[in-house]
Amino acid sequence: MARKKIALIGAGNIGGTLAHLAAQKELGDVVLFDIVEGVPQGKALDLSQCGPVEGFDASVIGTNDYADIAGADVVIVTAGVARKPGMSRDDLLGINLKVMKSVGEGIKQYAPDAFVICITNPLDAMVWALREFSGLPHSKVVGMAGVLDSARFSTFLAWEFGVSVRDVSSFVLGGHGDTMVPVVEYSTVKGIPVPDLIKMGKSTQERIDAIVKRTANGGGEIVALLGTGSAYYAPATSAIAMAQSYLGDQKRVLPCAAYLEGQYGVDGLYVGVPVVIGKDGVEQVIEIALDEKAKAGLQVSIDAVKELLVACKAIDGSL
Numbered sequence: 444m445a446r447k448k449i450a451l452i453g454a455g456n457i458g459g460t461l462a463h464l465a466a467q468k469e470l471g472d473v474v475l476f477d478i479v480e481g482v483p484q485g486k487a488l489d490l491s492q493c494g495p496v497e498g499f500d501a502s503v504i505g506t507n508d509y510a511d512i513a514g515a516d517v518v519i520v521t522a523g524v525a526r527k528p529g530m531s532r533d534d535l536l537g538i539n540l541k542v543m544k545s546v547g548e549g550i551k552q553y554a555p556d557a558f559v560i561c562i563t564n565p566l567d568a569m570v571w572a573l574r575e576f577s578g579l580p581h582s583k584v585v586g587m588a589g590v591l592d593s594a595r596f597s598t599f600l601a602w603e604f605g606v607s608v609r610d611v612s613s614f615v616l617g618g619h620g621d622t623m624v625p626v627v628e629y630s631t632v633k634g635i636p637v638p639d640l641i642k643m644g645k646s647t648q649e650r651i652d653a654i655v656k657r658t659a660n661g662g663g664e665i666v667a668l669l670g671t672g673s674a675y676y677a678p679a680t681s682a683i684a685m686a687q688s689y690l691g692d693q694k695r696v697l698p699c700a701a702y703l704e705g706q707y708g709v710d711g712l713y714v715g716v717p718v719v720i721g722k723d724g725v726e727q728v729i730e731i732a733l734d735e736k737a738k739a740g741l742q743v744s745i746d747a748v749k750e751l752l753v754a755c756k757a758i759d760g761s762l
C-alpha cells in the first residue's frame with residue numbers, strides 16, 4: 444500500500460516539529476512547504492538524516508512550490524507571522540488573512556481531498572478563512588486549539604492531584620486562549636469529576652480556579668519564558684493526534700475548532716467543541732448540556748469569534 448502523504452504548510456517551529464513527529468510515527472511521507480527559500484529544504488534534509496538513527500522510512504522533502512503537496516491526505520497549516528511589538532491585532536489579522544488566502548488556494552488546487560488542520564492564530568478566525576478560501580467541505584477543515592488547551596489543563600490537574608496524566612481527562616470548550624472555557628464538571632481523574640475530588644479534600648475550589656486561569660494563559664506563560672516565539676512541542680503533538688485519528692479512522696473524541704450549524708445555538712462559525720474525528724473528517728459534533736456559567740463563557744468566545752470575522756470581511760471583500 445502506498446504511503447500516505449502529509450503536507451505541512453509553514454516550516455517554522457511548529458512545522459519543523461510536526462515534520463519530525465510525522466516521520467517518526469510514520470504517518471506518511473512528509474512535504475514541508477514555506478515561502479522562505481532554503482528553510483524547508485534545510486529542515487527536510489536534517490530530518491531525513493534522523494531516519495537512519497530512528498529507523499523510519501518516511502521521506503521528508505522541503506519545497507517552495509505548492510505543486511509538491513499534490514494529492515496530500517492531510518495538510519497541517521502553521522503558516523503566518525506572529526504578533527510583534529507595535530503590531531495591532533488588526534495588522535496581524537490582515538497579514539495572516541492574506542497568508543490563508545494563498546494557502547487556501549494552494550490546497551484547493553493541489554490537495555482538495557485532504558483533511559486540513561489549521562493552527563495559525565487567531566485560530567478561530569483563520570480556520571474559517573482557510574475553509575472559505577479553499578472551498579473544501581466544512582467537515583474536512585478543522586482548527587487545532589482544544590487538544591492543546593485540554594492537554595495543558597490535564598497536565599496541571601495531574602500535578603495537583605499527584606496522579607498520572609494518563610488518568611486525567613479534561614474538557615475545554617470555546618476559543619483559544621483568553622476565551623477558553625474549561626468545563627470542570629466534565630474533567631475527571633479516572634472518571635471521578637473534579638468537583639467530587641474537591642469534596643473528597645484532594646484540592647480546593649481556589650486551587651482549581653487558579654489552574655483554570657493558568658490553563659487559559661498557558662500560551663502566554665510559555666511566550667514570557669521563551670522571550671521569543673511561542674510554544675511548539677505541545678501544539679505540534681496535538682495536531683498530530685488529530686491527524687492520526689483521521690488517518691486511522693480512530694473516531695477519537697477531541698476538542699477542535701469545528702464548523703457549527705445550529706449546535707450550541709451557533710450557526711456559521713468555527714468554535715471549539717468536542718468532535719469525533721474519523722475517516723470522513725469531523726463525523727459528529729458532540730453537544731453537551733452546559734450550566735449557566737459555561738454557557739455565558741461560551742457566549743463570550745462566540746462573540747469574540749464573530750467580531751474577528753467582521754474584521755476579516757472588512758479587510759477582504761471577497762469573504
Ligand code: TXD
Binds near residue numbers: 452456566
Ligand atoms: O493552539 C494553537 N492553535 C497555537 C497557535 C499554539 C501555538 C502557536 N500558534 C500559532 O501557530 C502561532 O501564533 C502562529 O500563528 C502559528 C505558527 O507558529 P510557529 O511557532 O510555527 O511560527 P513560526 O516559527 O514563525 O513559523 C511560521 C512559518 C515561518 O516559517 C514563515 O516563513 C511561514 O510560516 N510563512 C509562510 N509559509 C507559507 N506561506 C506563507 N504565505 C507564509 N508566510 C509565512
